[in-house]
Amino acid sequence: ELKVEQNPLFLSMQEGKNYTIYCNYSTTSDRLYWYRQDPGKSLESLFVLLSNGAVKQEGRLMASLDTKARLSTLHITAAVHDLSATYFCAVDINSGYALNFGKGTSLLVTP
Amino acid sequence: SAVISQKPSRDICQRGTSLTIQCQVDSQVTMMFWYRQQPGQSLTLIATANQGSEATYESGFVIDKFPISRPNLTFSTLTVSNMSPEDSSIYLCSGLAGRNTQYFGPGTRLTVL
Numbered sequence: 464e465l466k467v468e469q470n471p472l473f474l475s476m477q478e479g480k481n482y483t484i485y486c487n488y489s490t491t492s493d494r495l496y497w498y499r500q501d502p503g504k505s506l507e508s509l510f511v512l513l514s515n516g517a518v519k520q521e522g523r524l525m526a527s528l529d530t531k532a533r534l535s536t537l538h539i540t541a542a543v544h545d546l547s548a549t550y551f552c553a554v555d556i557n558s559g560y561a562l563n564f565g566k567g568t569s570l571l572v573t574p
Numbered sequence: 575s576a577v578i579s580q581k582p583s584r585d586i587c588q589r590g591t592s593l594t595i596q597c598q599v600d601s602q603v604t605m606m607f608w609y610r611q612q613p614g615q616s617l618t619l620i621a622t623a624n625q626g627s628e629a630t631y632e633s634g635f636v637i638d639k640f641p642i643s644r645p646n647l648t649f650s651t652l653t654v655s656n657m658s659p660e661d662s663s664i665y666l667c668s669g670l671a672g673r674n675t676q677y678f679g680p681g682t683r684l685t686v687l
Contacts, residue, residue, distance in 0.1 A: 505681050
């Protein structure tokens with residue numbers, strides 16, 4: 464059974480600081496996704512990582528993938544309040560494109 | 575990209591009744607899925623909606639409880655049957671556009687009394 468573990472589950476950080484969210488998964492997978500969810504909203508796709516060593520950046524967020532370690536990271540640089548949300552990583556199940564989600568990291572950025 | 579809409583956006587239902595949720599995509603997608611997100615929790619896959627054939631259900635979900643249809647490449651329905659308060663959740667559909675980008679609908683917030 465594919466398991467996806469995120470940590471931390473809760474993160475409170477000050478504006479301007481850097482931090483990393485970790486996503487470990489238990490079996491080989493072809494694709495790893497990062498999504499953002501604002502309260503009461505649906506999921507917004509942030510990144511799709513397809514290969515070992517893949518790195519993608521958008522604004523203050525950078526995601527990377529190490530398939531050998533079965534680890535993805537989402538790095539936040541110089542956090543701002545607008546980044547406050549819940550971030551999910553997800554891994555596809557048996558290469559079938561259906562997704563297995565981590566529990567999510569609830570991020571709060573404070574002044 | 576794909577824009578996904580769902581109807582209804584929310585509903586309050588009585589125990590023992592059924593609710594059908596509709597999912598419409600503005601362009602053809604190769605695959606469609608239904609997920610459940612219980613309050614404060616992550617998303618759990620219910621099933622893959624297969625066009626013109628029976629859906630593929632994940633462990634713990636059965637067709638009698640969650641019948642799914644997908645008559646074409648842009649539309650799917652999920653019915654939550656014989657509801658109980660434990661079915662109170664947000665139900666989301668998603669569509670795979672291209673090979674790697676999966677888009678989600680806004681969700682249907684269901685409360686069962």
